[in-house]
């Protein structure tokens with residue numbers, strides 16, 4: 001293993017850690033989708049569907065933008 005391989009491995013580990021951290025913060029406490037709160041979640045996610053995940057992320061972004069403006 002040379003320097004380039006090591007650098008690549010470090011990068012992969014960092015990406016993996018980032019993804020795991022994000023998933024950990026998004027977990028359903030009751031097995032139901034955290035966005036629509038009606039449907040059962042897909043295993044290892046917090047949402048029942050990709051659409052709910054997209055809507056949730058969109059909502060989070062908008063809230064962040066709104067809050068950001070308030071503090072400016």
Ligand SMILES: [Zn+2]
Pocket residue numbers: 033034035036037038039047048049052
């Ligand atoms: Zn849902």
